[in-house]
Amino acid sequence: MGRWEPDSKGRLQAAALELFVEHGYEQTTVADIAARSGVTERTFFRYFADKREVLFEGTAVLQATVVEHIASAAMDLTALEIVGEAMAATGEIIGQRREYSQLRQTAIAANASLQERELLxxxxxxxxxxxxxxxxxxxxxxxxxxxxxxxxxxxIGFERWIADEPTGSGEPVDIPSSLGDSIRSALLTLRSIAAA
Structure with missing residues (x-):
């Protein structure tokens, strides 16, 4: 193993997701993740407090983005419009990483404690x-x-954006062009339900 390789954090995230999907979250150790990434366990702990944080380390940035967009929204919007646009703004953070998001969701769906953390x-x-x-x-x-x-x-917008096909139909889904568009589409659906 070399002394330094670029993008250690990115390689650690990719390796962790692969291992979580291949072997399960509980069965994967920090040592496994570090070995697959070509770094030491000490390097892992420079970036993450524990293996769970590989999946949740962006939470604070996501929350800050939503709060910032709510604070700066136009005054003539309704509360629901403000929040909907703030949620759509998260596409700027998550939207370029669809494959990563799919793997992350697969790992979370397979583990009850990770599902609980996601709900929190x-x-x-x-x-x-x-x-x-x-x-x-x-x-x-x-x-x-x-x-x-x-x-x-x-x-709902996120789940639709990462889906390969809709539940139960077996037909390919029309994947929204962006996460933001998918969230806005879900908001329009909610508004039409509420109006009815």
């Missing part, structure tokens, strides 16, 4: 969005309802 991440995102809306003067329960709806729109 989404709950924290909703709480941060509601707080940001309240800071703009949006009252309750509107702020909390809009934030929760925004997280649901994000979740």
């Amino acid at each position: 991440k989404l709950a924290a995102l909703a709480a941060a969005a509601a707080h940001a809306l309240r800071d703009r003067g949006v009252g309750e329960p509107t702020a909390s309802l809009a934030a929760e709806a925004g997280v649901a729109v994000f979740k």
Whole structure:
């Protein structure tokens, strides 16, 4: 193994995802991830506190993006429009990594503790969005309802964006051109349901 290779963090993330999908999250060790990446365990711990953080290390950036977009949104938008656009803005962070996102979702779906962590991440995102809306003067329960709806729109849009085919139909899905477009499409669907 060489003393230094470029993009150690990226190689660690890629190796971890491959191993989580191949062998399972519980069966994969930090030593396995480091070995596949061609780095030491010490290098792994420079980037990640533990192997779970490989999957969740972007949570703070995602949350900050949503809060920033809510804070800077135009004043003439409704609370739901503000949150919907803030969630769509996450496409700027996640949107270039569809294959990575698919593998990440596969690893999470196969492990109950990772599913629980993902739900906690989404709950924290909703709480941060509601707080940001309240800071703009949006009252309750509107702020909390809009934030929760925004997280649901994000979740559905994300699942559609990473899908190869829709559940149950067996036909190829028309994959949205971007994550942001997929989230906006889910928001339009929610608004039409609410209007009906």
